[in-house]
Amino acid sequence: MLLIHCPYCEEDRSELEFRWAGEAHIARPENISAITDEEFAEYFFLRNNEKGLTYERWRHIHGCGRFFNAARDTVSDRFLMTYKAGLARQPVPTAEEAAAIIEDKTVETWEAVEGDAR
Amino acid sequence: MVDSGADLASRTLPLAGAHGGSSVVLLEPAGPAERISLRARAEDVAALSNAIGLDLPVRPKTSASGNGRTALWLGPDEWLVIGEAGLVQAAASSGALHSATDVSHRNTAILVSGPGAAAAINSGCPLDLSLAAFPVAACTRTLLGKVEIVLLRTAEDAFRVEVWRSFSGYAFGLLGEGARDAALNPEPL
Numbered sequence: 001m002l003l004i005h006c007p008y009c010e011e012d013r014s015e016l017e018f019r020w021a022g023e024a025h026i027a028r029p030e031n032i033s034a035i036t037d038e039e040f041a042e043y044f045f046l047r048n049n050e051k052g053l054t055y056e057r058w059r060h061i062h063g064c065g066r067f068f069n070a071a072r073d074t075v076s077d078r079f080l081m082t083y084k085a086g087l088a089r090q091p092v093p094t095a096e097e098a099a100a101i102i103e104d105k106t107v108e109t110w111e112a113v114e115g116d117a118r
Numbered sequence: 119m120v121d122s123g124a125d126l127a128s129r130t131l132p133l134a135g136a137h138g139g140s141s142v143v144l145l146e147p148a149g150p151a152e153r154i155s156l157r158a159r160a161e162d163v164a165a166l167s168n169a170i171g172l173d174l175p176v177r178p179k180t181s182a183s184g185n186g187r188t189a190l191w192l193g194p195d196e197w198l199v200i201g202e203a204g205l206v207q208a209a210a211s212s213g214a215l216h217s218a219t220d221v222s223h224r225n226t227a228i229l230v231s232g233p234g235a236a237a238a239i240n241s242g243c244p245l246d247l248s249l250a251a252f253p254v255a256a257c258t259r260t261l262l263g264k265v266e267i268v269l270l271r272t273a274e275d276a277f278r279v280e281v282w283r284s285f286s287g288y289a290f291g292l293l294g295e296g297a298r299d300a301a302l303n304p305e306p307l
Contacts, residue, residue, distance in 0.1 A: 014244035064193035
């Protein structure tokens with residue numbers, strides 16, 4: 001089972017308790033009535049849907065109920081880190097730190113077993 | 119005048135009369151209780167603690183008891199307070215800005231006790247219920263099978279499972295299955 005670290009509960013909890021809540025760090029335009037339709041579409045509808053490292057909002061809906069931000073690798077489904085909502089975009093752990101995270105928490109994914117799918 | 123029968127209607131608890139368990143787990147419906155869902159900002163916690171008569175816990179997964187009341191930390195600004203009567207009035211008397219919603223009849227509770235209590239709950243709940251990770255008085259909102267519960271450890275081998283009343287039959291049934299499994303595969307002591 002995938003464990004996700006909740007920055008409010010301060011511990012790793014089962015993924016069953018969490019819900020994905022879309023891309024993180026999307027700022028609402030200051031004067032939303034003044035922007036063009038294209039700018040509004042960009043803000044409201046269009047998402048990057050990146051392969052690899054993404055910043056996402058998650059919600060610990062069946063726990064403390066809080067939204068928080070997470071840096072996740074969409075290829076391996078590995079959570080690189082989580083941090084509280086309202087904080088600025090946090091730097092991703094370095095390769096060594098990421099390796100330590102990986103060593104610390106064995107995550108059985110298809111990629112880990114069958115090789116790098118990228 | 120013909121008796122309509124309306125005056126014979128009596129209120130029953132969702133799990134009234136239910137009993138269950140196995141040789142290692144006892145399942146009982148808890149008695150009626152008053153409950154409030156309390157929301158408040160950090161700066162108002164002290165005033166509310168005074169008014170309710172116990173220190174509202176501010177650390178994750180902790181609870182506090184006193185004055186016949188128990189306050190469970192659910193989130194950074196959210197508590198479930200269980201007591202006998204007058205919780206909403208007590209919170210209101212604090213004078214602090216807060217939201218207190220009476221959820222007494224939304225929830226009911228199941229008392230799970232016995233040496234297999236943790237194993238029975240773990241049949242539908244992924245939490246680590248070892249004493250190191252979930253000591254006595256620890257509490258959290260989590261999942262039991264398909265329903266959301268609030269779990270409180272009341273003793274080393276006893277838990278209180280707060281569940282919404284319409285889900286209580288499911289929760290009681292699932293805990294009954296877990297209790298039977300716990301008896302079939304007793305944990306090494």
